[in-house]
Amino acid sequence: MFKILRKGKQDGSRLGLLPTAGGIIETPVFMPIATKGAVKNLTPEELKTLGAGLILGNTYHLWLRPGMEIIKKAGQLHKFMNWFGPILTDSGGFQAFSLGPRMAKKGNLKTAEAKISDEGVKFKDPFDGKEYFLTPERSIQIQLDLGSDIIMVLDHCPPGMAMRKDVEGAVKRTTEWAKRCKEYFNKKVNSKSKIRSQTKKPLLFGIVQGGIHKDLREQSAKELLDIGFDGYAIGGVAVGEPRQTFWQVLEWVLPLLPEDKPRYLMGLGKPEEIVGAVKAGIDMFDCVIPTRxxxxxxxxxxxxxxxxxxxxxxxxxxxxxxxxxxxxxxxxxxxxxxxxxxxxxxxxxxxxxxxxxxxxxxxxxxxxxxxxxxxxxxxx
Ligand SMILES: [Zn+2]
Structure with missing residues (x-):
């Protein structure tokens, strides 16, 4: 259970402890990004010395290379990369939607336009054209196989300036997928054949979408709360919308989220944005800025x-x-x-x-x- 040790007197900030299978995370926490199973240029020992309490691994990249067979054989991601602290993994969705065409544009690679349906995301590996199909169930299974300590649901994150009707569709799909993720997660993690002690159980986080629309953000948060997750992330920020709008998104969403669950702002941000977001009540961050x-x-x-x-x-x-x-x-x-x-x-x-x-x-x-x-x- 997430424990809040202290709360800010004049703002929404929280000092907390989040126990996970990989260890206890002190919040607020910033996660270095280990995209392909390594934080670029650093060893896990160095990360430890730096005080990193949690790192982020990218499901999309690890699924494509080296692939799950090798990671499972290696004894899961912690062992493979020699990092024994907590690991959070994303769902792979964001990269599956966006990376193919972007990579193809950049280099002389095979075009790979992702196809999104209610069932999942069909995409091609931009390097060799191999076809993949990412469903909510598949995403959870990959993250379980990676040995992730904090698993993210598969969500549909439209571009920041998407038309309202597209955002409406994305919210609807995000809720549907969140339900399927939770069902599959419960079946796998709580099933009798795979009983694990509570302390070894990974956590499952939901992701609030809704773009820059107040009612859609509220709808998304409410629907996710009805399903119930161990923590809540705010997604769909820093994806091409005007940078300032995320303060509004925080204002709309944070009051709806339960006090006793950790809150994760995905993909942000600049130092002053992190300060502002902590004051607003965010506990977890990831961002490529420091390493990039x-x-x-x-x-x-x-x-x-x-x-x-x-x-x-x-x-x-x-x-x-x-x-x-x-x-x-x-x-x-x-x-x-x-x-x-x-x-x-x-x-x-x-x-x-x-x-x-x-x-x-x-x-x-x-x-x-x-x-x-x-x-x-x-x-x-
Ligand atoms: Zn220094």
Whole structure:
């Protein structure tokens, strides 16, 4: 059971503990993304040192490569990738809808337009054209086979600027799929043949859709609550809609969600967005920003040692800029990460300019630590 230890006096923030089969997660929590079974450039030992309490694995990618047969043979994902903390997996739906055509456009790959029906999502692997069919049941089965600690339902996430009637259809389908996911999950996890102790049972989260429409968001939340889940995610944000609308979505949805269940904002965000969302009552986040920006030499740092998390409390350094060539101070004084403890801005500048792979590692270590320190500051 999710336990709220303390609540903010002046806002909706919560300090909590979420027990999972993979361990207890302290919330608010930021999850580094291990798309294909690895957080880019980092080992699980490094993630642990950074204070990562939960990581996110992508069902779509792991299903296609290496495939479930190999992951099962390896003894599930924790063992395969040598990470023994909690793992949350997404449903694979978002990538199945969107990745084929996007990848095909990018490179000289086979076109793969996904076909969505009430039954599921038919899509082709953009690399070899092999056909896959993702249904709510299949998504849950894959996540069970991965050994996930927090399983997400298959939802239908339309683009942020989709027409209202398309969003209506997506909400309806999301509810139907959520029901099927729950039924299948219950059958598999609670079945007599597979009795597991409560502590070994994965959690199942529902996902609220509804785009930028208040009534549809409310409808989606209500219908999911009727089905009942271990936690609730807010999906369909940061998918191409005006960035500011997500504050409204939080305002509409959060009051409808039960106090005693964890709340996960999917795919966000910038540091100031995470601060705002925690104050609104969100407990869990995932975002590619720290690792992706690190690979482009964009480094996040707090402006002050004990940041108040108000106004412009952080800044970014474009470390490839010539002004850092002779800058021998650490990225951020007072940062406890391995990079700041041992290396200078000048050294990072040099590594990036000479395309040394170590540049990506050192920058990723610092940026992820920055995001995790942000949640530590928020907890304080
Ligand atoms: Zn650092």
């Amino acid at each position: 920006e690190a690979r482009h030499g964009r480094i996040y740092k707090f402006k002050k040692r004990n940041p108040k998390l108000k106004g412009n409390f952080y800044e970014t350094l474009q470390i490839t800029n010539g002004k850092f060539a002779k800058d021998f101070q650490p990225i951020e004084k007072g940062c406890d990460c391995y990079t700041c403890q041992n290396y200078s801005r000048a050294y990072l500048y040099h590594l990036f300019r000479t395309s040394e792979p170590l540049a990506l590692r050192l920058a990723s270590i610092h940026n992820l630590r920055f995001y995790i320190r942000l949640t530590e500051e928020l907890k304080k």
